[in-house]
Amino acid sequence: MNPDFLVIGAGVAGLRAAIELAGAGQVLVVAKDSLRESSSEYAQGGIAVALSDDDEVELHEQDTLYAGDGLCNPTAVRTLVEEGPAAIQELIEWGAEFDREGAKLAFTREAAHSRNRILHAHGDSTGREIARTLYHKAASLPNVTFRSYAATTDLLLDDGAVGALLYDAAAQREEAVHARAVLLATGGLGCVFLNTTNPDVATGDGVAMAYRAGAEIGDIEFVQFHPTALHVEGAPRFLLSEALRGEGAQLRNQDGERFMERYHPMKELAPRDVVARAIVSEMNRTSAPHVFLDLTHRERGFARGRFPRIYETCLRYGIDIERQAVPVAPAAHYAMGGVWTDLDGRTSVERLFAAGEVACTGVHGANRLASNSLLEGVVFGARAGRAMREAADLAANYDREEPMESGRLTPADRRQKTIGCPTQRIAWDKCGIVRDAAGLREACLQLEPHAHENAAQVALLIARCALAREESRGAHFRTDYPEKRSELARHSVVSKDADVAFR
Ligand SMILES: Cc1cc2nc3c(=O)[nH]c(=O)nc-3n(C[C@H](O)[C@H](O)[C@H](O)COP(=O)(O)OP(=O)(O)OC[C@H]3O[C@@H](n4cnc5c(N)ncnc54)[C@H](O)[C@@H]3O)c2cc1C
Structure with missing residues (x-):
């Protein structure tokens, strides 16, 4: 029923x-x-x-x-x-x-x-x-x-x-x-x-x-990239919670330098987008696939008591966070x-x-x-x-009829099941932490043919709205428009029947 x-x-x-x-x-x-x-x-x-x-x-x-x-x-x-x-x-x-x-x-x-x-x-x-x-x-x-x-x-x-x-x-x-x-x-x-x-x-x-x-x-277009996901070959991008930095964990680059003070007065506790971009910048500068999150200065037993799930997960991938700094890189986290x-x-x-x-x-x-x-x-x-x-x-008069079963329906293509291989790469490279018009335009062209799949459709919407938002604000950062523009302190809205507009 x-x-x-x-x-x-x-x-x-x-x-x-x-x-x-x-x-x-x-x-x-x-x-x-x-x-x-x-x-x-x-x-x-x-x-x-x-x-x-x-x-x-x-x-x-x-x-x-x-x-x-x-x-x-x-x-x-x-x-x-x-x-x-x-x-x-x-x-x-x-x-x-x-x-x-x-x-x-x-x-x-x-x-x-x-x-x-x-x-x-x-x-x-x-x-x-x-x-x-x-x-x-x-x-x-x-x-x-x-x-x-x-x-x-x-x-x-x-x-x-x-x-x-x-x-x-x-x-x-x-x-x-x-x-x-x-x-x-x-x-x-x-x-x-x-x-x-x-x-x-x-x-x-x-x-x-x-x-x-x-x-x-x-x-x-506003996607939050979490600065610190585990970055170990073959391991999922397991989240290393902000609370680790709240409890004193420090970010260090490949040279062991604690770099956040060069980017923001709040250092490791700066807003997430600032920390994520700082990490990307350090990764590019040192040609490294990750930076390190270091909690080794805390007393022994602290991490496993306060963060048991994180401690156990890192241990499973060969890292004892009480003794070793953890390789981390940003990852898409929240819409x-x-x-x-x-x-x-x-x-x-x-x-x-x-x-x-x-x-x-x-x-x-x-x-x-x-x-x-x-x-x-x-x-x-x-x-x-x-x-x-x-x-x-x-809707009180709605009719509680039996649900229709298969055979009477054209089988849907189960769009949510598959993510076409190119989608994730295009989205990451062109609609990710650092964006520009050229990349976003390319993303639109490349995603359009796959837009019958849910993930590609969503990536395409992100690309279109990110292209329309010609400024940098919050989690949306464009190298070609690095400043915030007061006239764009408005929400982007798009629908099947109407192009991107700001309200
Ligand atoms: C690793 C991680 C750590 C986080 N840590 C925090 C934190 O500490 N504090 C905080 O406030 N937020 C945190 N967040 C964000 C927060 O967890 C989520 O924003 C929040 O839980 C979302 O809740 P939700 O009910 O909207 O969706 P979800 O909890 O994601 O539930 C979505 C549900 O929809 C179902 N679903 C999806 N598609 C379909 C479909 N096509 N058909 C049927 N069912 C479908 C799924 O099966 C699932 O049951 C974290 C997120 C992650 C990934």
């Missing part, structure tokens, strides 16, 4: 929305891999919230606006920081166990935060703990059902209906599912790039599907842009909602403040859930 609500994605945003929706009808949550495979599961550092004794929501607001480099939607930022503390209290009530010092919550510092405001769980498994809590809460509610290995290949928006085409990998069957409202909570797009910290599920499907369905896409929504997750398409990393409320502006995205998932996931309940009331 068709559900009342279809939630596409089982990360923090989808799970949080599902909890909100459970009281209003049948909720189906689908994930294209196992239910656990998501960026949420891998989020290490923590979740930012103004809850410590010396913190205030205004300070969290200021830091977020500063990181966003003049492009944040101030109302979205205010909503995030104001609703954050209650969202965390709720998680704690539902069983989330954040690390504590005695009875008090323990807060750490990350780059560009003016206070210690990062909550963490089991040292460096914060996302896993939050996702676990939300999953158990959602699964305890009678109306919520889950389907893993069920990938959405396209949205269905015929004759006022809203739904999606699902490919069930186990049954090797395709079916159309309709609902009163659909939430895109498909997460990020890091896998569009050759080097990424993201899990394999993060191929930008939500953005590509929404674009094909006619929805507006906002600020998609500030996405499907354009209001603060309640409404997209430009009726009864299609989006929340979490796939959405663009403008809360992160041109660059995300570290650890604001898990918070974004819980705050805006809940808001989208509430708005979907209202939308469902309006």
